Amino acid sequence: MAQAELTELRLYAFKSVRKATIPINSLTLIVGRNGSGKSNVLDGLTVLSALAAGGDLRDALDGGRGGPVVRGGSEGCAPLGESSFQIGCTVAYEGREYFLDLDVQVTPMVQVRSERLWATRPSGIKKGEPIDYLKSDPPDPHSADISVRWHNEKRGVNPAITMRANQLLTSQAATRVPATTQAGRKVHEVAAAMLAAISGIFILDPVPHQMREYVPERDNVLRRNADNLSAVLRRLSSESKVRHSLLEMTRQLSEAQVSNLASVSSELGDVMVTIEEKIGGTTQPVSARLMSDGTLRFLAIVAALLDSPARSSSEISSGRVLVAEELENGLHPSQAALLLDRLKQTAVDRQTRTVATTHSPAILDALTGDDHRSVMVSTRDAEGWSRVDRLTDLPGYFEVVGQTSLGDSAVHDRVRPQPVDRDRMFSTLSTIFGT
Numbered sequence: 001m002a003q004a005e006l007t008e009l010r011l012y013a014f015k016s017v018r019k020a021t022i023p024i025n026s027l028t029l030i031v032g033r034n035g036s037g038k039s040n041v042l043d044g045l046t047v048l049s050a051l052a053a054g055g056d057l058r059d060a061l062d063g064g065r066g067g068p069v070v071r072g073g074s075e076g077c078a079p080l081g082e083s084s085f086q087i088g089c090t091v092a093y094e095g096r097e098y099f100l101d102l103d104v105q106v107t108p109m110v111q112v113r114s115e116r117l118w119a120t121r122p123s124g125i126k127k128g129e130p131i132d133y134l135k136s137d138p139p140d141p142h143s144a145d146i147s148v149r150w151h152n153e154k155r156g157v158n159p160a161i162t163m164r165a166n167q168l169l170t171s172q173a174a175t176r177v178p179a180t181t182q183a184g185r186k187v188h189e190v191a192a193a194m195l196a197a198i199s200g201i202f203i204l205d206p207v208p209h210q211m212r213e214y215v216p217e218r219d220n221v222l223r224r225n226a227d228n229l230s231a232v233l234r235r236l237s238s239e240s241k242v243r244h245s246l247l248e249m250t251r252q253l254s255e256a257q258v259s260n261l262a263s264v265s266s267e268l269g270d271v272m273v274t275i276e277e278k279i280g281g282t283t284q285p286v287s288a289r290l291m292s293d294g295t296l297r298f299l300a301i302v303a304a305l306l307d308s309p310a311r312s313s314s315e316i317s318s319g320r321v322l323v324a325e326e327l328e329n330g331l332h333p334s335q336a337a338l339l340l341d342r343l344k345q346t347a348v349d350r351q352t353r354t355v356a357t358t359h360s361p362a363i364l365d366a367l368t369g370d371d372h373r374s375v376m377v378s379t380r381d382a383e384g385w386s387r388v389d390r391l392t393d394l395p396g397y398f399e400v401v402g403q404t405s406l407g408d409s410a411v412h413d414r415v416r417p418q419p420v421d422r423d424r425m426f427s428t429l430s431t432i433f434g435t
Contacts, residue, residue, distance in 0.1 A: 001317045003351075004193040006200065007097070008090035009048070011388075013079050015040040015072075016380075020388035024321060025374040026347030027340070028355045029363070030388070032378030037386025038357040041378065042203075043070045044087055045323050045355060047077060049201035051102075054171030058110040069203075074106045083107050093193040093316070096122060098133075100170060100194050111165040112146060113139050117173075117194060132158070133190045134169055134177075148176075153183040170194055193316050200318035205325065206300035208293040214270035222307055226300035230273040230288055233303055234263045242306050249302050250275060252338055253295065259283055273299070294330030301327075301339065305346045305354075319351030326357055333362030340366045372397075 006024050011017040016037045022028065022044075030038045050060040050069045061074040070077060077085040088101040096119060103114040117134040121127050137147040137160065146165040149158035150173075163172045173191035178184045203224050210227035219228045220235040237243040243261075251258045257278035263271045264287065274285040275295075288296065304322050328336040340363050343354045358364070367375065375391040391397060 001315060002094055002193070004091050004093045004197040004316050004318050006089060006197040006318070006321055007092050009041070009044055010088035010090070010101075011041065011044050012086035012088065012101075013082070014044050014047075014077060014085045014087050015079060016384070016386040017041065017044070017388065018079075018385040020386070022355075022376055022388055023374065023390075024353060024355060026353050027343050027371065028353075028374045028376065029327075029367075030355070030357045030376050030378055031359075031364070031391075032357075036378040036380055037388070038378045039071070039325060040386060041376070041388060042323050042325055042355065042357065043077070045201050045321070046070045046203050047087060048089055048198045049203060049323075051168045052171070052195055052199040052201075054167055054195075057104065057112070057166050057168070061110065074104075074110045077104070078106045084113055089198065091194050091197040093190075093197075098190055098194060100198075102168075109144075109166070111139075111144070112136065112167075112169055115148075115169040117170050117190060119190070133187045134173060136163075136169060139165060150177045150187050151183060152181065153186075189316075196316040196318040201321045201323060202304060203323045204300065204304050206297045208296040208330075211296045211300070212289045212291075214266045214268075214272050217265075217269060217271050222300075222303055226296075226303070229296065229300050229303060230263060230271050232307065233261070233273045233299065234271050236303060236306055237261065237263075245306055246302060249338075249342060250299070253298050253335055292330070294332075294335070297330045298335065298339065302342070305342065305352050306350065308350070319353065322352055322354045322356075324354065324356045326359065327354075328358055328360035328363055333360065336360050336362045337366040344371075 008024060009022045011020045017040050020041070022041055030041050032038045047061065047070055051057065053060065058074055061070055061077065062068050079085070084103055084105045086103045088099065091098045098117070098119045101116045102112065105111050105113045115134065115136050116132060118130050118132045121129050121131060131151055132149070133151045135149050137149065139146050144165055145162050146169070147160045148163045148169055149160050152159055161176050163169050163176055170191045174188055177187045179188055204226065205224050206226040210225055211229045215228045215231040217231050217234060220231040222228065222232045233246065236246060247261050250261050258275055259278060260276040261273070262276060262285070263273050264285065265271050272288050274287045275291065276283050276285050301324065308320070327339065331339065346352045347354070372392050373390065376388050377391050377394060378386055378388050381387050
């Protein structure tokens with residue numbers, strides 16, 4: 001089965017962020033002060049995930065039993081004072097890169113203003129020139145439809161088809177682009193690869209108090225808030241290798257003498273996760289109702305790492321991209337470092353990559369020099385827009401890390417881009433953790 005992998009998020013104009021490119025590596029950490037725009041980066045991934053299913057754009061962003069999937073809903077995605085947002089991503093598939101660029105209007109109607117699914121020619125006389133597999137024409141403000149041109153590999157202007165403007169155009173390729181030619185089938189394949197990759201984005205926002213109740217055993221597909229964690233852990237524990245990993249990580253997490261990770265059932269057949277601990281010389285089960293918030297959050301993250309994304313009917317697969325805010329929330333610094341190690345290992349073992357925000361100096365100190373390339377620093381510029389820079393690209397990076405640890409630099413006001421001091425030819429880095 002072919003593999004499609006999300007490798008990059010682009011935020012051209014999304015909420016407070018302008019012209020930002022964020023790599024999606026085995027572990028990508030977003031750091032920055034409160035209000036710098038870190039969460040807006042994660043919201044960008046949330047939007048891509050929500051649109052992947054191909055439903056109505058407004059329903060995808062504003063609907064759901066828990067309310068909007070992204071803070072502020074669809075209208076909150078547009079920069080203040082503007083009526084649309086622009087976002088994009090890059091996907092690696094069979095040795096090539098494919099790009100999706102979107103401009104979505106949020107008022108008075110939520111609909112696509114422009115969409116482009118494209119790549120560059122890999123060889124030949126026209127090497128490097130763009131191939132537009134799907135590209136929309138300028139929209140008609142009085143129509144719910146939009147004209148889209150698809151790449152038919154012939155000379156002249158690409159043929160136009162009509163698509164619904166209130167859905168992701170790429171999601172409509174399978175039903176709107178003719179599959180009677182090799183060119184049409186290629187458009188289908190590229191669209192399927194893009195959808196597979198962004199469908200692999202999994203937003204995790206665990207809410208511990210919602211994890212403390214019995215859950216129907218069949219309700220075992222992890223949800224964003226992880227309220228069905230007990231059923232998910234029951235299912236995962238049925239696989240011996242995964243069960244071993246769950247137990248090992250739980251033992252490393254807890255100061256208690258953990259002997260087993262199990263579950264109990266109610267009279268109705270619902271389940272609740274338990275940890276068996278040795279207390280006073282005897283083994284006692286500790287149910288989810290008695291577990292700390294930190295333990296439940298940790299178990300939710302572990303479940304998301306060890307679980308596999310649901311397989312679609314497509315012949316193209318995708319690894320999971322786990323998206324989490326404040327990765328260290330509720331964890332002791334030593335546990336945060338353990339989690340970091342597990343995140344990196346899971347990227348190798350299970351093709352699960354992680355994008356997360358953090359305020360933890362312990363996590364930053366646990367990073368290797370190679371990991372620094374995947375740390376993105378979010379700050380506000382003089383006009384109030386958020387910028388997101390790769391840590392290693394900031395002036396003064398080598399000076400800072402040469403003097404002390406990255407975590408210490410963050411705490412003591414040294415990780416932030418500043419205007420270059422012309423006399424010294426480089427600047428220092430300022431705070432991301434200041435108050």
